[in-house]
Amino acid sequence: MKYLFCLILFSIHFSGVGQEVFRDQNFDPDIKTAYLFPANDPKGSNIHAAVVPLSQNVPLVLTFDEVNTDEAAYYYASIIHCNADWTKSGLNDMEYLYDFNEFFIEEYAFSINTKIPYTQFKFRLPRVKVPGNYIIKVYPEEQPDNPILTRRFVVYDRKVGVLPKFERSSGISERITNHQINFKINYGSFPILNPHMDVKVVIRQNFRWDNAIEGLKPTFVRTDINELEYRYFDLQNNFFAGNEYRFFDLRSILYSGQNVAQITEHRGMYQATLYTDIPKGKEAYAVFNDYNGGYIIENSDRSGDYLEADYIQVHFNLRMDQPLSEDIYLAGALTGYKFDKSTKMTYDDEAKTYQNSLLLKQGWYDYIYYVPNHEKNPYIIEGSHFETRNNYDIIVYYSHPQLRADIVVGYWKGSN
Incomplete structure (x- = not known):
C-alpha cells in the first residue's frame, strides 16, 4: 500500500491526462514478430498473457524483428503508465519507474542463412513501482515521437480476490454458442468505499483486447462480508465461445x-x-x-x-x-x-x-x-460452440480521484 500513499502525496504537484488511446501497433512495415513473453519461457512463445505481478520475479521480454536489413539500428524504449482505458495516466515517470525513462535496446543478433535477412532485437522490461496498465514504446535514437511499435502489458498487485464461475448462458438461444462468466470480488480490508465508481473490471478471452468485456458494475454489494458480485441475466458477461482454432x-x-x-x-x-x-x-x-x-x-x-x-x-x-x-x-x-x-x-x-x-x-x-461486423455472430465462418475451450482472464482496477491513475489490484487467469 506504500505506493498509494506516495501517489496521493504527489497529486498536489502534477495533473493532466492525455487522451490518446494506446494499442498494440507496428508503425513500421518492416517490424515483424513483435510480442512480449515471460523470461522463463525457453522458446519465447507468443501464447502467454503479457501480465506480471508487481514483484516481477519473472520479467517480461520484448522481442521483434526488423526485416530486409543486415544492419542494427539504434533503438530505445520508454514505458508509459496508463489508465484502464489505455489513455496515459496522470503519473510522471519518477512515480512509477526506478530508472530514467529511456532504455537503450542493446541486445540484437542477425539472421543466419535466411532468404530474407533480418535483425532480431530483445529487451527485458524494467521493474516498475506501481501496478496498472503499461505501454512499452520503441523508437529510433533521438526520435521518441516517431515510434516503430507499441505493446501493452499489465502489472498487478493482488489486493482483492477474484472468484469466477463459468455457466451456460442465461439467454435461451445463446446456451449452445456462448460462454457466460459470473464472478465475485472479495476485497477484504482493501478500502473500497464506492464500488460502482472505484472498481473497474475487464474480462478477456484468449488475452484479446479487441473483444474484451468492459464497463461491468457489481449487481450485488455485500458490505457485511466485503464482497462484490457480478451476476447478469442480460448477456453483458457473455462471449461467443467460438471454435477451436x-x-x-x-x-x-x-x-x-x-x-x-x-x-x-x-x-x-x-x-x-x-x-x-x-x-x-x-x-x-x-x-x-x-x-x-x-x-x-x-x-x-x-x-x-x-x-x-x-x-x-x-x-x-x-x-x-x-x-x-x-x-x-x-x-x-x-x-x-x-x-x-x-x-x-x-x-x-x-x-x-x-x-x-x-x-x-x-x-x-x-x-x-x-467477421467482426456481422450483425449476429462474428464466428459465422468458424462456428461457435459452448464446448470450445478458451483461456480467460479478469483484471480488476481500482480508481480514486486522488491517485490520478487506475491501478490493478486483482487478477485471475484460467480456462473454462
Whole structure:
C-alpha cells in the first residue's frame, strides 16, 4: 500500500491526462514478430498473457524483428503508465519507474542463412513501482515521437480476490454458442468505499483486447462480508465461445507440415500455400488441441530456432461459392487481431475463394476467419460452440480521484 500513499502525496504537484488511446501497433512495415513473453519461457512463445505481478520475479521480454536489413539500428524504449482505458495516466515517470525513462535496446543478433535477412532485437522490461496498465514504446535514437511499435502489458498487485464461475448462458438461444462468466470480488480490508465508481473490471478471452468485456458494475454489494458480485441475466458477461482454432505447421521448408499444401521458392523468397479451407459454421463441434490463437516460433530444419528461422509468404484460401456482405479477416496472434487492409480476405470470383497472404516467420500458427461486423455472430465462418475451450482472464482496477491513475489490484487467469 506504500505506493498509494506516495501517489496521493504527489497529486498536489502534477495533473493532466492525455487522451490518446494506446494499442498494440507496428508503425513500421518492416517490424515483424513483435510480442512480449515471460523470461522463463525457453522458446519465447507468443501464447502467454503479457501480465506480471508487481514483484516481477519473472520479467517480461520484448522481442521483434526488423526485416530486409543486415544492419542494427539504434533503438530505445520508454514505458508509459496508463489508465484502464489505455489513455496515459496522470503519473510522471519518477512515480512509477526506478530508472530514467529511456532504455537503450542493446541486445540484437542477425539472421543466419535466411532468404530474407533480418535483425532480431530483445529487451527485458524494467521493474516498475506501481501496478496498472503499461505501454512499452520503441523508437529510433533521438526520435521518441516517431515510434516503430507499441505493446501493452499489465502489472498487478493482488489486493482483492477474484472468484469466477463459468455457466451456460442465461439467454435461451445463446446456451449452445456462448460462454457466460459470473464472478465475485472479495476485497477484504482493501478500502473500497464506492464500488460502482472505484472498481473497474475487464474480462478477456484468449488475452484479446479487441473483444474484451468492459464497463461491468457489481449487481450485488455485500458490505457485511466485503464482497462484490457480478451476476447478469442480460448477456453483458457473455462471449461467443467460438471454435477451436485452425492451425498450420510451418516449422520446416524442406517438407510440407500439417495443413501446408506446398512450399516453393519464388522471387528470392519462400512461398507456402495452405490447403484450401472451407467454412465450419454448420459443422458439429470437434475436439482438438490448439494454442487458443497463439503461435510458437520454431525451425525444425536447423538448430537455431530464432536466427535461422526464415520468413515465408503464406497464402490463405477460403472456399465460398458466394461472398458475404460483410468483410472477412484473418485473425489470431499472427495478425494481432487487427482488422484492416492487411488482414482482410479478398474474394476472387473466378476461383470462388477468399484470398490473402502474410509474411510470417517459421513456426506453428493458430488462426481463424473472423467477421467482426456481422450483425449476429462474428464466428459465422468458424462456428461457435459452448464446448470450445478458451483461456480467460479478469483484471480488476481500482480508481480514486486522488491517485490520478487506475491501478490493478486483482487478477485471475484460467480456462473454462
